[in-house]
Amino acid sequence: MTRAVRHGFFAAAVFDAGIQAAAPGDNLTRENMMKLAGDIHDMRLSMLLPGISVSAGRDDYQPLKQMQLEKFDGNSWKLFGQVISGSGS
Numbered sequence: 001m002t003r004a005v006r007h008g009f010f011a012a013a014v015f016d017a018g019i020q021a022a023a024p025g026d027n028l029t030r031e032n033m034m035k036l037a038g039d040i041h042d043m044r045l046s047m048l049l050p051g052i053s054v055s056a057g058r059d060d061y062q063p064l065k066q067m068q069l070e071k072f073d074g075n076s077w078k079l080f081g082q083v084i085s086g087s088g089s
Helices: 003-022 030-037
Strands: 070-072 077-079
Touching: 003 030
Parallel strands: none
Antiparallel strands: 070 077
């Protein structure tokens, strides 16, 4: 699976969560969706590794601020170390 496809799945999952949050009022305007995108805090998605969550703010649309390193052992990629958090800047 290419990086673009993985990013597409991720973006769709976050967008779906936003639509679910907007559903009670059915306010699916761009303005409301951007507001909802700015109010995402510690969203857990099944496609992300344990310990990694999605968060964004009204001035911060970089939703991933954590990662875990992996290395190739000749056959497959293996995770190592702990989840690393960044500043988001």
